[in-house]
Amino acid sequence: MSAPKPGASVFFLDTNILVYSLSAQDAAKREIARTLAEAEGAKVSTQVLSELANVLTRRFGIPVREVRERILNIAGACEVVQVTPAIVLDALRVMERFGYGFFDSQIIASALASGASVLYTEDLHADQIIDGTLAIRSPFRLRAEQGRARYRAKKRVARARA
Numbered sequence: 001m002s003a004p005k006p007g008a009s010v011f012f013l014d015t016n017i018l019v020y021s022l023s024a025q026d027a028a029k030r031e032i033a034r035t036l037a038e039a040e041g042a043k044v045s046t047q048v049l050s051e052l053a054n055v056l057t058r059r060f061g062i063p064v065r066e067v068r069e070r071i072l073n074i075a076g077a078c079e080v081v082q083v084t085p086a087i088v089l090d091a092l093r094v095m096e097r098f099g100y101g102f103f104d105s106q107i108i109a110s111a112l113a114s115g116a117s118v119l120y121t122e123d124l125h126a127d128q129i130i131d132g133t134l135a136i137r138s139p140f141r142l143r144a145e146q147g148r149a150r151y152r153a154k155k156r157v158a159r160a161r162a
Contacts, residue, residue: 011041011117011119012110012111013044013078013120013121014119015051017037017120018033018044018074019055021036037078042077042078042079043078043080044074044075045081046080047110053067081114088109091109094109098130108134112131117134119134119135120137120138121138126138
């Protein structure tokens with residue numbers, strides 16, 4: 001993948017976003033996740049690729065040959081950050097400071113090391129800012145909030161009529 005164009009945001013993808021990008025279960029989430037996975041500025045770590053390979057082979061039973069192709073496609077579309085001893089040590093700092101489990105902390109540490117400004121995930125605390133530089137966001141949250149807002153508006157209208 002080439003370097004992002006000036007002004008393009010650099011962001012990091014958690015494993016769950018890539019799982020959605022390949023899933024047949026939720027078309028709306030799949031399209032959002034695919035758009036992110038194919039966007040300029042997308043980064044993942046070797047941990048994310050490993051976790052994805054594990055989920056696809058063990059949970060979804062996808063043949064290794066097909067998983068290999070999918071991993072190669074993602075690695076070709078996204079910049080891949082190697083998990084280094086420095087990232088492992090920073091993961092311990094993140095774990096201690098923010099209370100996440102080790103592997104979630106390692107995702108955060110990898111995102112920080114990559115220079116990403118956003119970590120897209122569905123599993124961590126949305127809207128949290130880590131070290132003043134990394135925002136944790138769910139790419140699916142806006143859609144869910146809009147659904148709840150419509151429901152509340154109808155409820156208020158019903159009360160006003162009563």
